[in-house]
Amino acid sequence: MEVQAYAKLNLTLDVLGKREDGYHDLCMVMQSITLHDTLTLEQTPGAGLRVGTNLRFLPTGEKNLAAAAALRFWEALGREPEDLDIRIAKRIPVCAGMAGGSSDAAAVLRALNDQAGNPFTIQELAQVGAKVGSDVPYCVLGGTALAEGRGEVLTPLPPLPKCWVVACKPDFPISTPELFAQVDSVKLRRRPDTAGVLAALKAGDLEGVARRMYNVFEDVMSPRQYARVAEIKQTLIQKGALGANMSGSGPTAFGLFDSRERAEEARAALALTYRDTFLCQSV
Numbered sequence: 311m312e313v314q315a316y317a318k319l320n321l322t323l324d325v326l327g328k329r330e331d332g333y334h335d336l337c338m339v340m341q342s343i344t345l346h347d348t349l350t351l352e353q354t355p356g357a358g359l360r361v362g363t364n365l366r367f368l369p370t371g372e373k374n375l376a377a378a379a380a381l382r383f384w385e386a387l388g389r390e391p392e393d394l395d396i397r398i399a400k401r402i403p404v405c406a407g408m409a410g411g412s413s414d415a416a417a418v419l420r421a422l423n424d425q426a427g428n429p430f431t432i433q434e435l436a437q438v439g440a441k442v443g444s445d446v447p448y449c450v451l452g453g454t455a456l457a458e459g460r461g462e463v464l465t466p467l468p469p470l471p472k473c474w475v476v477a478c479k480p481d482f483p484i485s486t487p488e489l490f491a492q493v494d495s496v497k498l499r500r501r502p503d504t505a506g507v508l509a510a511l512k513a514g515d516l517e518g519v520a521r522r523m524y525n526v527f528e529d530v531m532s533p534r535q536y537a538r539v540a541e542i543k544q545t546l547i548q549k550g551a552l553g554a555n556m557s558g559s560g561p562t563a564f565g566l567f568d569s570r571e572r573a574e575e576a577r578a579a580l581a582l583t584y585r586d587t588f589l590c591q592s593v
């Protein structure tokens with residue numbers, strides 16, 4: 311069985327406050343893009359649960375979110391773990407803010423649910439995913455959606471008008487838990503206009519969405535790291551993006567374009583410096 315796992319971008323990301331369980335309440339407008347990993351699931355009697363990828367440094371056992379998702383799925387069904395070989399062709403960069411691992415987990419949940427004759431609704435499956443990671447519920451749903459709470463309270467939104475997307479990841483790692491820890495100690499100077507983005511989506515106004523995109527983590531990361539993200543955003547805008555933003559806990563920045571030509575120019579310009587540069591479309 312072969313399935314695609316699409317990357318996600320944050321059109322907005324707002325942190326509302328810290329919760330008693332240590333997580334943060336969030337408010338995020340999420341969007342899937344055509345950049346994807348491809349997963350192949352195969353039953354392998356007697357071989358246990360295994361994950362293999364084309365990236366040697368990724369975990370192959372239960373620490374891999376794809377394996378964790380399979381275990382949570384069988385647990386929710388009240389079944390014993392099965393023998394399953396999960397092969398992942400990774401294209402979504404790792405630790406990029408594009409939910410690559412969460413998307414792989416969501417793809418496993420959808421595939422196993424399909425194979426079992428859909429015992430869970432998509433909403434139920436998303437709640438199984440919440441036990442694997444905060445971004446997994448959204449990845450189960452996909453498309454354009456509002457994610458609130460820890461990330462598991464989902465509201466489908468009118469789709470982002472079809473557009474070209476250039477996503478570019480600078481070559482430095484960001485620790486999501488560290489960024490979340492820092493957000494508690496800084497006063498956020500700017501917040502995204504989430505209501506404005508929702509209204510623009512309702513009106514089918516791509517430019518209105520693009521102009522209002524914002525991610526509060528841009529204000530929380532170190533000035534040195536932010537300078538590199540800002541440089542990418544500036545190139546995207548100079549090349550004709552309608553708006554540019556950082557995704558998730560970064561460091562990927564992306565721009566939305568209404569012209570394929572301009573998007574291709576932006577991709578070519580950024581690819582001179584950044585290996586992880588992608589031209590794709592909204593899903």
Ligand code: C5P
Nearest residue numbers: 332333334443444445460461486487490
């Ligand atoms: O749920 P997940 O394992 O993906 O979260 C990774 C880390 O990000 C958590 O350990 C926590 O530090 C932080 N986080 C948070 N609030 C959220 C989601 C994630 O503080 N809503």
